[in-house]
Amino acid sequence: MALLETHGLTKRFGGLLAVNRVSLSVHQGEILGLVGPNGAGKTVFLNCIAGMLRPDDGRVSFQGADTTGATAERMCHQGLARTFQMPQPFPRMTALDTVLVAAQFGAPGNGMAPRELARRCLVEVAFPHPETTLVSGLNTVELKRLDLARALASRPKLLLLDELAAGLMTGQLGPLMDIIRRVRDSGVTIIMVEHVMPTIMGLCDRLAVLRQGEKIADGPTREVARDPVVIEAYLGERHKPDATSH
Ligand SMILES: Nc1ncnc2c1ncn2[C@@H]1O[C@H](COP(=O)(O)OP(=O)(O)O)[C@@H](O)[C@H]1O
Ligand SMILES: [Mg+2]
Secondary structure (H helix, E strand, O other): OOEEEEEEEEEOOEEEEEEEEEEEEEEEEOOEEEOOOOOOOOHHHHHHOOOOOOOEEEEEEOOOOEEOOOOOHHHHHHHHOOOOOOOOOOOEHHHHHHHHHHHHHHHHHHOOOHHHHHHHHHHOOOOOOOOOEHHOHHHHHHHHHHHHHHHHOOOEEEEEEOOOOOOOHHHHHHHHEEEEEEEHHHEEEEEEEEOOHHHHHHOOOEEEEEEEEEEEEEEEEHHHHHHHHHHHHHHOHOOOHHHHHH
8 A cells, every 4th residue: 555645636827737637655664756847846745745735636545544734733743744845933943843843743752852863853953053943044965954854753654755865965865865774764755856867867766757747757767867758858958868978
């Protein structure tokens, strides 16, 4: 059974079909890459399954139960967490308190004290500053790390990552990939929206490709990455094999 499934998921903004009849399954233990050009509907899709946006049509099921239109709070309690493309935590909170809130209000836990769990999550993401650091002093990359710790502290079964690697230097990609792999190995299933190719190729078991709200491909990463339709739609001319030889 799929951990999460969508059938014909659709979200409109006025005349714009941001997500157009997308059917997708995510299986326990996999890392699914959700890719596509800017504006393809990736973030809106995540928002629809995480309860932040109500889909106009179609169904979502999570762990076998219909969760279409469920609130973000309910999805979080059921074990779905997400990071944000642009995290916006409270600037005057400390890093620890930001993660602690999620540890206190996330999915029911295994009895570990929230503070202990929050500290572990900061360690798990290799947060580079003392836990008392104020959020207002963090740069974008550090905010994304903190956002990942926050998401992990809610004890997800399914984790949605929205462009976590964006803005990282090449040397920072490997350590981030190790963190994501460890999260998966701890039993968390992952959907990651990503543009950074080495991260996609190195981590994702499977890729689903969106273009203008529609799913145009879905399959094993290497096969999808070779699909000419995908290359044309997503990677553009400059990534075609012939164009990379100079
Ligand atoms: N709240 C909104 N209101 C109106 N249009 C939106 C809203 N959110 C996203 N869109 C539009 O929906 C489309 C898909 O956006 P998005 O999912 O953010 O794309 P991406 O694949 O880059 O994450 C874009 O055309 C975007 O402008
Ligand atoms: Mg987006």
